[in-house]
Amino acid sequence: xxxxxxxxxxxxxxxxxxxxxxxxxxxxxxxxxxxxxxxxxxxxxxxxxxxxxxxxxxxxxxxxxxxxxxxxxxxxxxxxxxxxxxxxxxxxxxxxxxxxxxxxxxxxxxxxxxxxxxxxxxxxxxxxxxxxxxxxxxxxxxxxxxxxxxxxxxxxxxxxxxxxxxxxxxxxxxxxxxxxxxxxxxxxxxxxxxxxxxxxxxxxxxxxxxxxxxxxxxxxxxxxxxxxxxxxxxxxxxxxxxxxxxxxxxxxxxxxxxxxxxxxxxxxxxxxxxxxxxxxxxxxxxxxxxxxxxxxxxxxxxxxxxxxxxxxxxxxxxxxxxxxxxxxxxxxxxxxxxxxxxxxxxxxxxxxxxxxxxxxxxxxxxxxxxxxxxxxxxxxxxxxxxxxxxxxxxxxxx
Amino acid sequence: xxxxxxxxxxxxxxxxxxxxxxxxxxxxxxxxxxxxxxxxxxxxxxxxxxxxxxxxxxxxxxxxxxxxxxxxxxxxxxxxxxxxxxxxxxxxxxxxxxxxxxxxxxxxxxxxxxxxxxxxxxxxxxxxxxxxxxxxxxxxxxxxxxxxxxxxxxxxxxxxxxxxxxxxxxxxxxxxxxxxxxxxxxxxxxxxxxxxxxxxxxxxxxxxxxxxxxxxxxxxxxxxxxxxxxxxxxxxxxxxxxxxxxxxxxxxxxxxxxxxxxxxxxxxxxxxxxxxxxxxxxxxxxxxxxxxxxxxxxxxxxxxxxxxxxxxxxxxxxxxxxxxxxxxxxxxxxxxxxxxxxxxxxxxxxxxxxxxxxxxxxxxxxxxxxxxxxxxxxxxxxxxxxxxxxxxxxxxxx
Numbered sequence: 001x002x003x004x005x006x007x008x009x010x011x012x013x014x015x016x017x018x019x020x021x022x023x024x025x026x027x028x029x030x031x032x033x034x035x036x037x038x039x040x041x042x043x044x045x046x047x048x049x050x051x052x053x054x055x056x057x058x059x060x061x062x063x064x065x066x067x068x069x070x071x072x073x074x075x076x077x078x079x080x081x082x083x084x085x086x087x088x089x090x091x092x093x094x095x096x097x098x099x100x101x102x103x104x105x106x107x108x109x110x111x112x113x114x115x116x117x118x119x120x121x122x123x124x125x126x127x128x129x130x131x132x133x134x135x136x137x138x139x140x141x142x143x144x145x146x147x148x149x150x151x152x153x154x155x156x157x158x159x160x161x162x163x164x165x166x167x168x169x170x171x172x173x174x175x176x177x178x179x180x181x182x183x184x185x186x187x188x189x190x191x192x193x194x195x196x197x198x199x200x201x202x203x204x205x206x207x208x209x210x211x212x213x214x215x216x217x218x219x220x221x222x223x224x225x226x227x228x229x230x231x232x233x234x235x236x237x238x239x240x241x242x243x244x245x246x247x248x249x250x251x252x253x254x255x256x257x258x259x260x261x262x263x264x265x266x267x268x269x270x271x272x273x274x275x276x277x278x279x280x281x282x283x284x285x286x287x288x289x290x291x292x293x294x295x296x297x298x299x300x301x302x303x304x305x306x307x308x309x310x311x312x313x314x315x316x317x318x319x320x321x322x323x324x325x326x327x328x329x330x331x332x333x334x335x336x337x338x339x340x341x342x343x344x345x346x347x348x349x350x351x352x353x354x355x356x357x358x359x360x361x362x363x364x365x366x367x368x369x370x371x372x373x374x375x376x377x378x379x380x381x382x383x384x385x386x387x388x389x390x391x392x393x394x395x396x397x398x
Numbered sequence: 399x400x401x402x403x404x405x406x407x408x409x410x411x412x413x414x415x416x417x418x419x420x421x422x423x424x425x426x427x428x429x430x431x432x433x434x435x436x437x438x439x440x441x442x443x444x445x446x447x448x449x450x451x452x453x454x455x456x457x458x459x460x461x462x463x464x465x466x467x468x469x470x471x472x473x474x475x476x477x478x479x480x481x482x483x484x485x486x487x488x489x490x491x492x493x494x495x496x497x498x499x500x501x502x503x504x505x506x507x508x509x510x511x512x513x514x515x516x517x518x519x520x521x522x523x524x525x526x527x528x529x530x531x532x533x534x535x536x537x538x539x540x541x542x543x544x545x546x547x548x549x550x551x552x553x554x555x556x557x558x559x560x561x562x563x564x565x566x567x568x569x570x571x572x573x574x575x576x577x578x579x580x581x582x583x584x585x586x587x588x589x590x591x592x593x594x595x596x597x598x599x600x601x602x603x604x605x606x607x608x609x610x611x612x613x614x615x616x617x618x619x620x621x622x623x624x625x626x627x628x629x630x631x632x633x634x635x636x637x638x639x640x641x642x643x644x645x646x647x648x649x650x651x652x653x654x655x656x657x658x659x660x661x662x663x664x665x666x667x668x669x670x671x672x673x674x675x676x677x678x679x680x681x682x683x684x685x686x687x688x689x690x691x692x693x694x695x696x697x698x699x700x701x702x703x704x705x706x707x708x709x710x711x712x713x714x715x716x717x718x719x720x721x722x723x724x725x726x727x728x729x730x731x732x733x734x735x736x737x738x739x740x741x742x743x744x745x746x747x748x749x750x751x752x753x754x755x756x757x758x759x760x761x762x763x764x765x766x767x768x769x770x771x772x773x774x775x776x777x778x779x780x781x782x783x784x785x786x787x788x789x790x791x792x793x794x795x796x
Contacts, residue, residue, distance in 0.1 A: 216616065219655045257617045260658035261695065268684075268693045285706050286666075295666045297659065297707035305703040308683050309695035 087377055091361060091388045093398040099388075103359065105332070105339040106131055109319075110142035110152070112344030112366015113393065115159060117290035121365045123394010125160035130397045132163030139328060141170045143282035143299075143318035143348060145254045147199035148206075149174060172281035173203035175317040175327045176252060179279070180209060190249025193270050195256045195263050195302065196281070212246060217262040248273070253306050253314065254281035255299045268309035278310070282318030284348055288366040319343075320352035342393070344368060346376060346384040354383055365392040485775055489759060489786045491796040497786075501757065503730070503737040504529055507717070508540035508550070510742030510764015511791065513557060515688035519763045521792010523558035528795045530561030537726060539568045541680035541697075541716035541746060543652045545597035546604075547572060570679035571601035573715040573725045574650060577677070578607060588647025591668050593654045593661050593700065594679070610644060615660040646671070651704050651712065652679035653697045666707035676708070680716030682746055686764040717741075718750035740791070742766060744774060744782040752781055763790040 091099070108114060114124045131138055140152070147155065149169040156164060173196075180186070192211035194200065204211050248270040256263070271278055284298035299318075307314055317323040328334060336357035343349020344366025353360035364370060376384040390396055487493070506512060512522045529536055538550070545553065547567040554562060571594075578584075590609035592598065602609050646668040654661070668674055682696035697716075705712055715721040726732060734755035741747020742764025751758035762768060774782040788794055 218614065218616075257659045261655050261700075264695050264699060265693065268695055272691075272693060285709065293670075295663065295670060295707065297662050297666055297703075301662060301703035301706040302659075304706045305695075305699035308699040308702050309693065311683065 088386045088389045091390045096396040103340045105137040105334045107139045107341045109343035109349045112288035120159040127393040128161045145172045145200045145281045146197040148202040172318045177207045193251045196254035216258045250277035252279045267306045271310035278314040280314035280316040319348040325356045350386045360386040361388040362386040486784045486787045489788045494794040501738045503535040503732045505537045505739045507741035507747045510686035518557040525791040526559045543570045543598045543679045544595040546600040570716045575605045591649045594652035614656045648675035650677045665704045669708035676712040678712035678714040717746040723754045748784045758784040759786040760784040
């Protein structure tokens, strides 16, 4: 946990008190932070917003729907009938240049921000070059473990991104390996049952962590229970779980295109041992791809299936969860209020930035659009609202 | 909705009032029903349970954890600090014989109640024979669509179950076909994209509903985007969604052992059309199999994955959802309070029975055990508690 003075509460919450006055119900420490924030942003967030409901920047919630919210600075439960969500500001090259002196570190999501599939998003490499010249710290934090950090760097180099090394890239594999290594997993002699792509395998190989289970697992090729041949088209009964040579100490679930019922059943059965760790890379529902109209499922649906079959909750290390933040803090010692998280997904990148006291920018070149932002604002989903938005990284440099 | 007088509220809820007295906060109509229920069951449910917390039959909830519950008779929200859940009564052949005159209809779950895999549960066929002799209505209501009703009847006959015809069997396929037929699906010329087993296909064939998508779909055999060969080990980008001959009017998700990422992606993409129906057979997490220590994932995990990838909620027809109840009511005109639901799963069979005003018995021959019942009681999960429990059907007849 960072010191409170390093964090800013991005949300402003009010409730009508008994005599009908709007009153901020945030905890004292938050009110102080809100004042700092309001002064800095030059808005009227710390004043009674008696006329604010008619201004473009504010959306009043219906008084008939009292809600509770957890303050993302002090974790206090705030009961409020009215809530004003400030709509994010659009950034352009001028306003971004004004903001730049306040930011030391930029954390970028990759898919949908830097590239789509194998195509760089126009202007993103130039933006990296610009930040490098301004001596800013660049960290690439992706929820995608389909490539190793080495392969990701090679992809970035090929696309013209400069100013980063392999060390500046954080993927779920890096966080999971750090987690396992800190628990002496390599020395335990236990194995990982892996649902993951080639990139994850390369990372585990390099960290000398033993794993198995990758690749195709045709259900028809399994050891179907001969006593139950009548049901051979239905459930799978025996899948060779009994190999004594493989003591499974962890099940890791990431994206694997070969994921199927056999893998789900294996994972669920290994996870019946409560000492077996259950780690997920990320919970993204979909991934932005080269064909905008095609939905590409990501790890979220795979993890949802495995955890329901296993009856257990995993530790998920990707954004917006805390493991990624702790990993970055321990490696770089960033100051959250001088850090900008830039991503294309509200429910991973933006929540991640807000939860951990960073400034946040949504780029509209990936999964979430301005319509999504408007919908979240109408629904009062404060944690999904970024501070800023921009069409793409390229629009921030002239 | 059945008339209220045909229903009984199985739960008894109390809260401390301002002066600390325990008071029933259920709606008036429910209190009346509770009195009927209490008189019939010869317990003290309608009296102030001042000493009940020390009796075996009652578990007091912590006063520090106020909860709300929806009354399953009148749908009122009941805020209560104390809740007493009556532990289910064990039934044996004597107490069951006493109960028998009050019950006209028995609804049975199949897997875990009648059989495990291909083996009948000892005593279950004899129980059917006994009920048939007593002129009771028998309905088999399974969430399993791996076999058609015809194949299920053949399985039952082979195992020695008598007294039922194909018409007495209800599976999700039957409910879904009724649903589609009532909407003129066959005449629309549209197709179903099916994630389902052979049994489901046979039912659709018989109903003359067109479908496609069944069987293995190896991700390596798909039309991988040639521009994106570098990512060939990661996401799947093109899966042939553009066939104009197939206008998909419904996506149906049941259990299919060939379920994999390609099927998940196809379903998610067809479901982007909001006019495309999204139907799920059931949400069971696991299925009881012949090897008690082996977890067999059921449809629940598959449906969880598809709905997360699609970003939509399905209409689920299996227990505990209302579609199965409406189907049975329209076909048999059962009287819920004279109907007994017998199942092996608290979160499908027992909730289904309770929600729809039936009596409920949990048999311990399938998924849920007496330890699960005790855990649910401690957690105050009233809807998961059956009225009765028994080791298996065979234990109910001498």
